[in-house]
Amino acid sequence: MFKIMRGAGGERVFRAATITALALLALFFFSIIISLLTHTNWDTFIRALVSEEILFAIRLSTTTATIAAIISILIAVPVAYAISRNDFPGKDLVDSLLDLPIVISPVALGAALLVFFNTPVGSAINNNVIRFVFAVPGIVLAQFTVISALAIRLLKSTFDGIDPRYEQVARTLGCSKPEAFFSVSLPLAKDGLIAAVILTWARAVGEFGATVTLAGATTLKTETLPTAISLSLASANVEKAIAVIFVLIIIAIIALLAIRKLIGRRYQI
Amino acid sequence: MIEIKNLSVTFGEFFLRDVNLTINDREYFIILGPTGAGKTVLIECIAGLHRIRQGNIWIDQVEVTHMAPEERNTGYVPQDYVLFPFLNVVDNIAFGLRQIKYTKPRIKERVEKLAAIVGISHLLYRNTRSLSGGEKQRVALARALAPSPKILLLDEPLGALDLRTSKYLRLELKRIHKQLGITTIHITHDLMEAVEMGDRVAIIQNGQVEQVAQPEKVLFYPGSERVSDFIGAPNILDCDSCQSLGQGVMEVGCGNLKLIIPHEGDSVHKVAILPRHVYVSEIRPPGRGVNCFSGNVTSIKYSTSAIRIGIETEGKNLVAELPHHIFEEMDLTIGKEVFLILRMRRIRVYENSEA
Numbered sequence: 001m002f003k004i005m006r007g008a009g010g011e012r013v014f015r016a017a018t019i020t021a022l023a024l025l026a027l028f029f030f031s032i033i034i035s036l037l038t039h040t041n042w043d044t045f046i047r048a049l050v051s052e053e054i055l056f057a058i059r060l061s062t063t064t065a066t067i068a069a070i071i072s073i074l075i076a077v078p079v080a081y082a083i084s085r086n087d088f089p090g091k092d093l094v095d096s097l098l099d100l101p102i103v104i105s106p107v108a109l110g111a112a113l114l115v116f117f118n119t120p121v122g123s124a125i126n127n128n129v130i131r132f133v134f135a136v137p138g139i140v141l142a143q144f145t146v147i148s149a150l151a152i153r154l155l156k157s158t159f160d161g162i163d164p165r166y167e168q169v170a171r172t173l174g175c176s177k178p179e180a181f182f183s184v185s186l187p188l189a190k191d192g193l194i195a196a197v198i199l200t201w202a203r204a205v206g207e208f209g210a211t212v213t214l215a216g217a218t219t220l221k222t223e224t225l226p227t228a229i230s231l232s233l234a235s236a237n238v239e240k241a242i243a244v245i246f247v248l249i250i251i252a253i254i255a256l257l258a259i260r261k262l263i264g265r266r267y268q269i
Numbered sequence: 270m271i272e273i274k275n276l277s278v279t280f281g282e283f284f285l286r287d288v289n290l291t292i293n294d295r296e297y298f299i300i301l302g303p304t305g306a307g308k309t310v311l312i313e314c315i316a317g318l319h320r321i322r323q324g325n326i327w328i329d330q331v332e333v334t335h336m337a338p339e340e341r342n343t344g345y346v347p348q349d350y351v352l353f354p355f356l357n358v359v360d361n362i363a364f365g366l367r368q369i370k371y372t373k374p375r376i377k378e379r380v381e382k383l384a385a386i387v388g389i390s391h392l393l394y395r396n397t398r399s400l401s402g403g404e405k406q407r408v409a410l411a412r413a414l415a416p417s418p419k420i421l422l423l424d425e426p427l428g429a430l431d432l433r434t435s436k437y438l439r440l441e442l443k444r445i446h447k448q449l450g451i452t453t454i455h456i457t458h459d460l461m462e463a464v465e466m467g468d469r470v471a472i473i474q475n476g477q478v479e480q481v482a483q484p485e486k487v488l489f490y491p492g493s494e495r496v497s498d499f500i501g502a503p504n505i506l507d508c509d510s511c512q513s514l515g516q517g518v519m520e521v522g523c524g525n526l527k528l529i530i531p532h533e534g535d536s537v538h539k540v541a542i543l544p545r546h547v548y549v550s551e552i553r554p555p556g557r558g559v560n561c562f563s564g565n566v567t568s569i570k571y572s573t574s575a576i577r578i579g580i581e582t583e584g585k586n587l588v589a590e591l592p593h594h595i596f597e598e599m600d601l602t603i604g605k606e607v608f609l610i611l612r613m614r615r616i617r618v619y620e621n622s623e624a
Contacts (some may be wrong), residue, residue, distance in 0.1 A: 165351050168318050172345040174368030174416055183364075187355045245273035 158192025
């Protein structure tokens with residue numbers, strides 16, 4: 001089949017095929033947004049948007065996502081650096097283990113966390129240290145569990161792209177190993193770091209499966225934006241659901257624009 | 270002084286086997302060898318960038334074998350300079366000075382002084398991405414020299430530059446070395462660079478030091494057949510007469526072959542010219558014909574890199590090396606008469622009569 005596509009004619013057919021795929025996908029997403037817009041009653045939309053419940057969900061989602069993103073980045077930086085720069089027995093196994101949260105369903109992760117807090121150790125933590133189950137810290141933990149793997153993956157590819165010789169040269173210029181990391185590798189990783197912060201934060205805002213399983217879906221208590229969509233649809237309040245969907249779309253657009261604005265096209269996700 | 274004893278290291282595909290070297294204070298020491306010989310691994314060991322399991326390194330009588338790089342006080346210029354892209358030229362040079370807590374006025378003074386020495390005063394506020402290869406090389410050199418290291422390690426500093434810049438920077442590096450008097454180890458795979466720049470040369474092949482000597486000795490008395498092959502098996506001619514023609518030019522007699530060479534000394538014991546610096550022509554070249562001789566082809570040897578032509582002229586057998594594309598344009602056969610030109614500036618001279 002590929003033989004008959006040789007020459008300029010083949011090139012045109014191939015180009016048309018790839019552009020058609022792109023156009024179809026763009027049309028698919030565009031249709032979804034149009035259908036949302038046509039289903040929206042703007043008065044109801046505005047009323048839903050400024051309702052106490054949605055404003056609470058926005059505040060809760062952004063706060064918990066910010067905390068989860070900060071914690072995950074603080075942990076992902078050393079973990080990603082360690083995996084990127086060191087060879088050790090079982091590295092592939094550890095690397096694959098850290099990818100698990102990306103491939104496992106978030107509901108399964110939430111259920112696993114719930115099971116953990118039913119063990120003696122988990123139960124002791126939940127009862128005596130911080131209450132996670134059906135509580136706000138549970139939202140942060142669920143978001144952290146889901147997004148940490150993403151943060152590690154993004155930062156590992158960033159550190160992989162930084163030539164270790166920058167640090168070596170810094171060390172011959174008088175830097176200790178930690179000084180070389182902070183004064184050379186981290187500034188070199190700036191673009192990747194910014195992208196990782198924004199993307200993990202945006203992913204945390206949109207996290208639903210693990211959150212609802214561990215923290216529950218109690219209105220004005222553990223109701224995040226995705227939980228609000230689920231609760232609104234469950235009570236057949238479509239306008240409210242659409243209002244929240246638009247909030248999530250706006251947050252996603254702001255996140256992607258922020259990446260473009262801050263680091264331009266230098267960082268390819 | 271740097272002393273390396275019984276150093277054996279393996280780093281990926283590269284390795285060193287039982288390396289022993291002594292490098293004197295203020296010496297410009299060249300490590301010469303083919304690609305993959307282990308030259309870079311050797312200077313990276315001196316800089317402290319590899320863990321050493323066998324052997325020892327001393328710098329000024331202090332054992333540094335297991336010392337961290339930051340404790341060794343070496344200046345390192347990697348092959349592709351590795352300038353910090355997020356810093357401009359000034360901040361690249363000042364990087365090491367900030368680590369040793371220089372005050373701002375002292376940093377400014379030191380950076381300006383070094384920039385003047387290496388000739389980049391006009392580039393100080395430029396982004397490093399916008400610099401040419403030669404400029405980057407100078408910035409990397411200034412950065413390495415800034416914290417006043419005891420040793421300067423240069424990894425193929427001229428390898429990535431065009432021929433003209435490279436030749437100019439050879440002189441500049443020697444001038445800077447003379448001005449600062451810093452012990453310098455310079456890696457290269459270019460024999461002529463080694464001969465022109467080095468006080469002494471160590472030849473490394475397959476991770477082993479084959480020979481350490483003054484550049485002329487390496488050229489005229491290769492320590493082994495492998496060294497001779499590596500340096501291109503130069504044509505070496507014994508001189509039996511010499512006569513100064515004034516203005517730094519001398520005529521030397523090697524049997525019936527009379528050569529004009531640039532030389533200001535008293536006597537010449539031997540001269541050498543690499544086969545790739547012997548030019549061959551099928552027709553008599555025009556002009557006065559300095560060091561131009563006629564001869565007959567005695568052998569033609571093919572190899573993957575070049576064709577080696579044996580030519581008998583004035584009772585001497587010389588070897589010329591031609592690139593494949595040049596050889597293919599010529600019609601050379603055994604016994605054919607050809608003309609040779611031995612470029613005056615390419616002839617190396619050995620004065621001492623002791624081997």
